[in-house]
Amino acid sequence: MNYHKYIPVDVVNGPGTRCTLFVSGCEHQCRGCYNKSTWSLTSGHPFTDLMCEQIMHDLTDTRVPRRGLSLSGGDPLHPANLAGVKLLLQKVAKHAPDKDVWLWSGYTLAELSPEQQAILAYVDVLIDGKFIQSRADPNLVWRGSDNQCVHFLSERAQQWQENQR
Numbered sequence: 346m347n348y349h350k351y352i353p354v355d356v357v358n359g360p361g362t363r364c365t366l367f368v369s370g371c372e373h374q375c376r377g378c379y380n381k382s383t384w385s386l387t388s389g390h391p392f393t394d395l396m397c398e399q400i401m402h403d404l405t406d407t408r409v410p411r412r413g414l415s416l417s418g419g420d421p422l423h424p425a426n427l428a429g430v431k432l433l434l435q436k437v438a439k440h441a442p443d444k445d446v447w448l449w450s451g452y453t454l455a456e457l458s459p460e461q462q463a464i465l466a467y468v469d470v471l472i473d474g475k476f477i478q479s480r481a482d483p484n485l486v487w488r489g490s491d492n493q494c495v496h497f498l499s500e501r502a503q504q505w506q507e508n509q510r
């Protein structure tokens with residue numbers, strides 16, 4: 346897996362202060378994509394063990410507490426990224442189980458393959474669907490166009506959503 350960008354302290358992509366990883370590789374080719382440079386699987390940098398360790402270090406850094414990890418791109422659920430993303434999320438589940446995981450994908454929940462669905466076992470919130478320019482709305486929270494859905498998958502994510510009301 347390659348990644349395009351890593352933001353160790355991020356307050357934009359998901360709630361609270363987070364670590365955010367933009368992976369490389371996306372096959373959706375949405376018109377109006379704000380991140381075209383991530384489309385190629387070979388763009389960016391190799392996601393090394395060192396990078397993985399860095400993320401784990403940042404996630405568990407008590408000096409700047411992070412609420413969780415955000416995965417975007419590119420598409421973290423691109424078939425070529427599944428192995429790398431799974432490895433990273435297994436580490437998060439083992440060493441930082443209190444951190445929530447938000448994941449943005451151009452695939453819809455309904456069209457995920459069994460291999461892609463297996464990743465959701467480690468994901469609290471999935472924001473799914475392609476970006477459709479004609480349905481873009483700058484007032485939307487966490488999503489760019491109104492066809493996209495925010496799925497609160499885990500129990501703690503559903504609880505968090507309840508508390509926002």
Ligand code: SF4
Pocket residue numbers: 371372373374375377378379380381383418419420450451474475476
């Ligand atoms: S899914 Fe996201 S990264 Fe991929 S083309 Fe669409 S907007 Fe761009």
